[in-house]
Amino acid sequence: METKNFKAFGTESAEAPLQVLNIQRRIVTPKDVEIEILYCGICHSDLHSARNEWMNTVYPIVPGHEIVGKVTAVGDQVTKFKVGDLAAVGCMVDSCRECEFCQEGLEQYCDIGATLTFNSPDEHLAEQQTFGGYSESITVDESFVLHVPENLDLAATAPLLCAGITTYSPLKHWNVGPGSKVGVVGLGGLGHMAIKLAKAMGAEVTVFTTSQSKVEDAKRLGADEVVLSKDAEQMAAHAKSLNFILDAVSAPHDINAYLNLLKVDGSLVLVGAPLQPLPVVSFNLILGRKSFSGSLIGGIAETQEMLDFCAKHNITADIELIGVDQVNEAYERLLKGDIKYRFVIDIASLKK
Ligand code: NAP
Ligand code: ZN
Ligand code: ZN
Numbered sequence: 001m002e003t004k005n006f007k008a009f010g011t012e013s014a015e016a017p018l019q020v021l022n023i024q025r026r027i028v029t030p031k032d033v034e035i036e037i038l039y040c041g042i043c044h045s046d047l048h049s050a051r052n053e054w055m056n057t058v059y060p061i062v063p064g065h066e067i068v069g070k071v072t073a074v075g076d077q078v079t080k081f082k083v084g085d086l087a088a089v090g091c092m093v094d095s096c097r098e099c100e101f102c103q104e105g106l107e108q109y110c111d112i113g114a115t116l117t118f119n120s121p122d123e124h125l126a127e128q129q130t131f132g133g134y135s136e137s138i139t140v141d142e143s144f145v146l147h148v149p150e151n152l153d154l155a156a157t158a159p160l161l162c163a164g165i166t167t168y169s170p171l172k173h174w175n176v177g178p179g180s181k182v183g184v185v186g187l188g189g190l191g192h193m194a195i196k197l198a199k200a201m202g203a204e205v206t207v208f209t210t211s212q213s214k215v216e217d218a219k220r221l222g223a224d225e226v227v228l229s230k231d232a233e234q235m236a237a238h239a240k241s242l243n244f245i246l247d248a249v250s251a252p253h254d255i256n257a258y259l260n261l262l263k264v265d266g267s268l269v270l271v272g273a274p275l276q277p278l279p280v281v282s283f284n285l286i287l288g289r290k291s292f293s294g295s296l297i298g299g300i301a302e303t304q305e306m307l308d309f310c311a312k313h314n315i316t317a318d319i320e321l322i323g324v325d326q327v328n329e330a331y332e333r334l335l336k337g338d339i340k341y342r343f344v345i346d347i348a349s350l351k352k
Contacts, residue, residue, distance in 0.1 A: 014057065244267050
């Protein structure tokens with residue numbers, strides 16, 4: 001298969017800092033779209049993967065699955081994009097397309113496993129893994145490329161491709177809307193999108209944060225109430241008050257404290273993905289017929305639906321735009337919860 005060289009930013013090992021790497025991308029095949037990447041968000045999953053915290057990383061790795069850019073080439077059978085169009089890529093670049101889940105638009109739950117944007121076996125270039133969006137360019141089958149709304153700031157749109165869809169999908173699935181009392185746990189990249197989206201869907205939103213510095217700011221983002229989760233009294237005051245809780249915490253924490261905040265028939269849905277088990281006390285589920293579940297990103301059609309919803313409601317992420325030379329420092333700040341609320345890499349900095 002014919003390939004081209006591109007600059008990327010990634011790492012050869014869990015311990016080494018990220019640095020400039022040279023990678024190969026395939027030349028467009030008939031259904032492919034080649035995208036010049038302009039901006040790429042930094043998701044906590046990038047950090048989990050770069051540092052092998054999920055124990056499944058194959059090196060070298062180039063993270064990044066919140067990608068927006070411009071189409072630079074299309075294969076001769078591409079119908080949805082032309083050169084010059086804005087385009088976006090999220091967490092997946094392919095799936096089997098035949099299983100019951102792919103047929104239903106739930107490619108993220110593909111029976112044989114979707115091909116993720118980074119750290120998945122590359123079906124086209126057998127000797128390498130897929131490489132993500134911390135790079136100059138990416139080539140993706142048009143079925144997995146999204147249209148970017150023209151009215152939104154492009155850099156601030158990038159985080160919608162993971163943080164946006166990962167929170168939108170469960171909010172929709174659990175029928176959040178007017179009258180819903182929603183809790184959001186963990187005010188990071190995902191959490192801040194969850195506030196904006198749940199509010200736009202008409203819900204009442206209470207945010208639970210460990211960071212005093214985010215209490216006032218959460219209200220600016222639209223939260224109706226903010227609870228400092230380390231304060232037992234504040235937590236007790238919210239017992240049995242919520243229908244739905246979205247937990248977007250990236251580290252081990254006590255789930256039972258949040259199950260206690262659900263009303264009868266309430267659901268606590270995990271999107272945060274620490275590797276360690278989160279023990280659940282049985283009575284916290286039994287008393288009140290509560291559900292504890294999880295949710296993975298969202299399907300391709302649903303991702304487009306989310307982008308269009310954001311365009312209509314004028315929703316983007318609150319971002320800090322950085323150059324590639326700041327990525328390693330950004331990872332350290334992410335670990336401290338020190339970002340309001342998403343780092344986005346200006347990929348122009350990689351071309352210099
Ligand atoms: P992030 O920006 O780093 O936000 C995580 C937030 O969790 C922090 O801002 C902090 O919020 C809270 N937190 C961190 N450490 C904590 C601790 N020890 N105890 C309690 N709270 C803590 O991360 P993100 O990019 O939003 O991602 C969040 C998680 O979702 C990650 O594990 C990521 O891998 C996962 N994820 C899952 C999916 C999916 O499909 N399910 C998709 C994308 C990401 P406060 O300062 O407010 O306490
Ligand atoms: Zn992500
Ligand atoms: Zn499938």
